[in-house]
Amino acid sequence: MLLLGIDIGTSSVKVCVVDADSQTIIASAQYPDEESPILSLHTGWAEQSPEMWWQQTQQALNLCHKKGGYDPENISAIGIAYQMHGLVLVDKDQKTLRDSIIWCDSRAVEIGDKAFSEIGNETCLSHMLNSPGNFTASKLAWVKQNEPDVYSKIDKIMLPGDYIAMKLTGEITTSASALSEGIFFDFQFNGLSKDIIDYFGFSDKLFPTVKPVFSSHGRVTTDVAQLLGLTAGIPVTYKAGDQPNNALSLNVLKPGEVAATAGTSGVIYGVSDQLAYDPQSRVNTFAHVNYTTERKRLGVLLCINGTGSLYRWVKNTFGGSLSYQQMNAEAAKAPLGSDGLRILPFGNGAERMLNNKQVGAHLQNIDLNLHTPAHIFRAAQEGIACAFRYGLDIMRENGMNPTVIRAGKTNMFLSDLFAQTFVDATGVPVELYNNDGSLGAALGAGIGAEIYPSQAEAFSKAERVGYVEPKNTQAFETVYQDWKALLEQHLIDSKQGTEKDNSSLI
Incomplete structure (x- = not known):
């Protein structure tokens, strides 16, 4: 049948x-x-x-x-x-x-x-x-x-x-x-x-x-x-x-x-x-x-509107002829925290978890003498994982406290680096x-x-x-707090309607 x-x-x-x-x-x-x-x-x-x-x-x-x-x-x-x-x-x-x-x-x-x-x-x-x-x-x-x-x-x-x-x-x-x-x-x-x-x-x-x-x-x-x-x-x-x-x-x-x-x-x-x-x-x-x-x-x-959509944009803009698998391999060569490079993945419409604000996607702290495409690939994955952590903390405020999360080994979870980064960001194992x-x-x-x-x-x-356990939660917490401070500043700018530095916009 x-x-x-x-x-x-x-x-x-x-x-x-x-x-x-x-x-x-x-x-x-x-x-x-x-x-x-x-x-x-x-x-x-x-x-x-x-x-x-x-x-x-x-x-x-x-x-x-x-x-x-x-x-x-x-x-x-x-x-x-x-x-x-x-x-x-x-x-x-x-x-x-x-x-x-x-x-x-x-x-x-x-x-x-x-x-x-x-x-x-x-x-x-x-x-x-x-x-x-x-x-x-x-x-x-x-x-x-x-x-x-x-x-x-x-x-x-x-x-x-x-x-x-x-x-x-x-x-x-x-x-x-x-x-x-x-x-x-x-x-x-x-x-x-x-x-x-x-x-x-x-x-x-x-x-x-x-x-x-x-x-x-x-x-x-x-x-x-x-x-x-x-x-x-x-x-x-x-x-x-x-x-x-x-x-x-x-x-x-x-x-x-x-x-x-x-x-x-x-x-x-x-x-x-x-x-x-x-x-x-x-x-x-x-x-x-x-x-x-x-x-x-x-x-x-x-829901986070800009996850795979951000990674697709990164591929089209910086990946050249690389496949997603090759991008993931390159991302793994960059250090945790991407040497200070940060990406906010919010460029695909208003985000409900941000009170329906359109914050936009941002690539911050570029060092032209340091950062390579590998840094950008990793920063994108880290930015997406940070967005998940930000949203999960809201769910925790509302009584949802998972001890394990199940996911399909597909899309971004095909990347071992992303799966580990997600787990380190949230502190929750993934099956x-x-x-x-x-x-x-x-x-x-x-x-x-x-x-x-x-x-x-x-x-x-x-x-x-597959089963992924937290490995680098303490080290990644520093990355997350830095990312979160950047997001909160853009949320303030969005609320006040202040003019943003266009050079930081993706």
């Missing part, structure tokens, strides 16, 4: 076919090889075409089929993981009305902040567990205010994964987890937030049918089955945002368990059974994949597993199709491939 997982990422779409019994990947593919573009018509804007995601899904699945090793007719269920917080709008014919306003778009920050104030901070935090900020609800309000012609044609709003499921099945559904990540869900009443709906003047009819994450979200239509080389009628039995899905793929389901990822963005995601919130909404709480009204499981999420979003989506589909008797059973054969 086979399972198909689809991961709609910012950079590419990845698919894999998994053997349900062995829980291993038989074949996988991604498309494109180069990172997908993000459209930025104005500073702070970020959009992608939902149709592009659909075309990439087709291309990735076609590449996967060509690798062979399985019969597509044996695929029993489909799961979808997707980049969170994106706004997709379709009309009554299921045609997209505009490009998706994606997760790192900052245009709606002021709208969300105003809603937070006028609805009431305590109401928002105690009912939605978050400020509206620049989440999906605020993005929809931006469209309503600035593109009334588009807004008037909306039949349904969706998250990116809901859109791909719609393309597969012709049906439009969502979940409590998806609604919560958009700040549309009221945890006190376990339904659509009347406060948000009434404040922004949204119609209830804009929202899809709400179903559990692990359930049937429709079946593949005949036309789509022929297009994709699949069997008509295969159910889509799982949909989840990339970070809840990453946690699922690492078997992070119980209160106190914590996962991390360092792809385009960086995330620490911990599970709680408490309806708690950060008073400043710097870290955010959403319904986890296994959330129910009877058994509350919340995902507490720290590494061979996993990715498409594998998690496939196994989630198996849970939703009731192929596995329990959620834990879906990951019973996962093997740890």
